[in-house]
Amino acid sequence: MKIRLLGSAAAEGTPAIFCRCELCQKAKELGGKDIRTRTSALVDDNLKIDFPPDTYMHVLRDGGRMSEFEHLIITHTHHDHFYPEDIRMRTPDFAKDYGDALNIYGNENVVQRCRETLANEMEHFNIAPLQAFTTYEIGGKLITPLPADHKPDEDSFIYFIEKDGKTCLYGHDTGVFPEETFNWLAKRVIDIAILDCTNGLIDRKAIHMNIEAVKDTKAKFTELGVLHENSKVIATHFSHNCGLLHEDLEKLLVPSGIDVAYDGMELTI
Numbered sequence: 001m002k003i004r005l006l007g008s009a010a011a012e013g014t015p016a017i018f019c020r021c022e023l024c025q026k027a028k029e030l031g032g033k034d035i036r037t038r039t040s041a042l043v044d045d046n047l048k049i050d051f052p053p054d055t056y057m058h059v060l061r062d063g064g065r066m067s068e069f070e071h072l073i074i075t076h077t078h079h080d081h082f083y084p085e086d087i088r089m090r091t092p093d094f095a096k097d098y099g100d101a102l103n104i105y106g107n108e109n110v111v112q113r114c115r116e117t118l119a120n121e122m123e124h125f126n127i128a129p130l131q132a133f134t135t136y137e138i139g140g141k142l143i144t145p146l147p148a149d150h151k152p153d154e155d156s157f158i159y160f161i162e163k164d165g166k167t168c169l170y171g172h173d174t175g176v177f178p179e180e181t182f183n184w185l186a187k188r189v190i191d192i193a194i195l196d197c198t199n200g201l202i203d204r205k206a207i208h209m210n211i212e213a214v215k216d217t218k219a220k221f222t223e224l225g226v227l228h229e230n231s232k233v234i235a236t237h238f239s240h241n242c243g244l245l246h247e248d249l250e251k252l253l254v255p256s257g258i259d260v261a262y263d264g265m266e267l268t269i
């Protein structure tokens, strides 16, 4: 399984779209791994997780094949993860020769928003609701949505993805995982865990995690016996509010065996 992280920022991006803070100024000067677009991931080129407003920019940056995915799974309806107005660009008025109907999966709110936004073009999309703790076969992979602690008015999901005996936990957006999610994961092995580190050193672990919560989650995984010696734990979805550059994040996380995501990071298991 091949996973490409297309973005690694929280909702506002880094540098943040309208921000003049010190961190954003430094990020502009440094460029490279300090430029973070909104999060999304491409798995094996045929399945995409989330559809942020930066998707068009990701297609320009990464080349045409980036937009040839057949399956789209959505974590929740915050705008940095779900921008259905641009999904509508995959219809005959706006695109030619783009392949079969796109399969879109998510919670009831995702399904509802798709039905509203794509109302006149529904024949170009297959939209299916997902339930937590149910495993679905999607694009040659087994996908299980798990409950997150994130958006109280909808069932936000994180996703457990399996293929050929390899596994990836796509673990954001969420605060410290609900107990039922830990209980489900306790019976699995995780090769790659990608975790929410929005808050950096800010003392907040609900809705989004911080560095301490990411470290605690890794420790809990170790205690549950779900990691092995080659498992990778990766922190992502960083907010400019935490005031930390890529280099700062590496100093805080790498000694604990946690890698720091960046735009374009590729993982193969």
Ligand SMILES: [Zn+2]
Pocket: 010, 011, 078, 080, 081, 173, 237
């Ligand atoms: Zn987000």
Ligand SMILES: [Zn+2]
Pocket: 015, 016, 019, 020, 021, 022, 023, 024, 025, 240, 241
């Ligand atoms: Zn800023």
Ligand SMILES: [Zn+2]
Pocket: 076, 078, 150, 173
């Ligand atoms: Zn969110």
